[in-house]
Every structure is written in C-alpha cells, then in structure tokens.
Amino acid sequence: MLCKKASKKGNSQFTIRLKVWIENQEGELVLGTGRVVMLEAIERCGSINRAARELNMSYRALWGRLVETEERLGQKLLVRCHGGDKGGGSQLTPRACQLVRQFREFQSRLQSDAKEIFQSSDLHLLKMKSD
Numbered sequence: 001m002l003c004k005k006a007s008k009k010g011n012s013q014f015t016i017r018l019k020v021w022i023e024n025q026e027g028e029l030v031l032g033t034g035r036v037v038m039l040e041a042i043e044r045c046g047s048i049n050r051a052a053r054e055l056n057m058s059y060r061a062l063w064g065r066l067v068e069t070e071e072r073l074g075q076k077l078l079v080r081c082h083g084g085d086k087g088g089g090s091q092l093t094p095r096a097c098q099l100v101r102q103f104r105e106f107q108s109r110l111q112s113d114a115k116e117i118f119q120s121s122d123l124h125l126l127k128m129k130s131d
Helices: 033-045 048-054 059-073 094-120
Strands: 021-023 029-032 078-081 089-092
Touching: 029 033, 029 059, 033 048, 033 059, 033 089, 033 094, 048 059, 089 094
Parallel strands: none
Antiparallel strands: 021 029, 078 089
16 A cells, blocks of 8 residues: 555644735736734834834835835824934824734634634644655
C-alpha cells in the first residue's frame, strides 16, 4: 500500500498563518493588516508624523496610503488638527475605530478557524527537513 494514513499523534512542527485584506471591485487594496497597523499607530501616537516615525515609514508614504484608503472607502478616517502651539495632531474617527476593531476581530476568527482546520487535517503532520 503506497499511501498509508498517517497517525495524528505528536505535536505539529508547523503553524498555519493567514494574510487577509479587503479589495474594491477594481482589485485595489482598501484595508489590510498594514493599513490597520498604521491606523493603530496614529491613534496611539496622536499624529501622522509620530506614527510614521514609529513605523519607520516616511510621512508621505503613510499619508498616501491613508488618503488612498479614505478615497476607496468614501469616508474620512481621521480628524486632523492643524498647527497650534503644540503642533497638529490626528485621531481616528469613530468609524475608523470601528473598522480597526472589526478587522482585528475578523482576522482573529479566521486565524482561529484556520488553526482548527489545519490541526484536523493531515497537513499538520508534515515533517521538518532534518540535516
């Protein structure tokens, strides 16, 4: 018999991982992990500039991605305060906070379901290459 059923004993040496993102009808990225990380950093740092520095991105790159996402959603994601004694600042709109929360929950559920499916399959029994 060439194809024996493998035993499901022992611990897996592999873990399933997923990447998930949302595209519009044109196939353009609307929301994904990277965009969510940017929004979380803006909320945490209180400004686009500080968030960009924290993420080792240029202000222009972060700003460009943010504008693309807002345009593709047709919604503003930030409330921006310009200038002032302490400089400007930004915070997420309530809708942006909701999107971040829902995306993270969706991502977590998908990862949990994928782990369960992976563990119930024989794929988790793959052996690591030994040298």
